[in-house]
Amino acid sequence: MMFVLNQEILSVNCGPGVHRKVLAHNEDMMMCEIRFEKGAVGALHAHPHLQTTYVVSGSFEFTIGDEKKVVKAGDSLLMPPDVLHGTVALLDGVLVDVFSPMRKDFL
Template sequence: MSRQAVFAQPGATDWTELAPGNRRRVLIHTPELMQVEFGFEQGAVGALHSHPHIQVSYVAEGRFEVTIGGKTEVVEQGGSFIVPSGVEHGVVALTEGRLIDVFTPMRQDFL
């Protein structure tokens, strides 16, 4: 078996502060796939942006106003959303919360 990590334990990676009230940590990845946790304080913004990766997000905690391709919807704990490659998207944390994002391929810019 290769040296690729197949398990990720809590606290194994450090948080990176992105903006006021917004942070992330890479949980685990392969060249083809990456899982990332984002933490938001109430009112924090994940600014509108786009990237070539396909993204699927799970709302682990909280409520978020999610905008994808100009359409906005509130997604709360237990909900999910998909962002196609190249589509502009962003979030606003309506409450304190956490998102678990999966990207394919992995986000080299997050390492």
């Protein structure tokens, strides 16, 4: 997967107002594009993967562990493995998530 063209990737419905595309990945790393409609929720969850998130557009209230913060376009986050995290979209927006290692459950 050296080149992944966004228009060729099918979007997966991840719940009301949330759609995910799995972008470039290998066994060590995976990038995903997540689109949220205003008010959509990324439920609190934890996983064994290291995750970074880049806010492409919109505004989100994120919870990571015991901390809650509003982030907007240009901001980034780091979720350590096994730490509870989730989000609520305050506006329509797009996130780019990177996981290490890859999320096999997304394929």
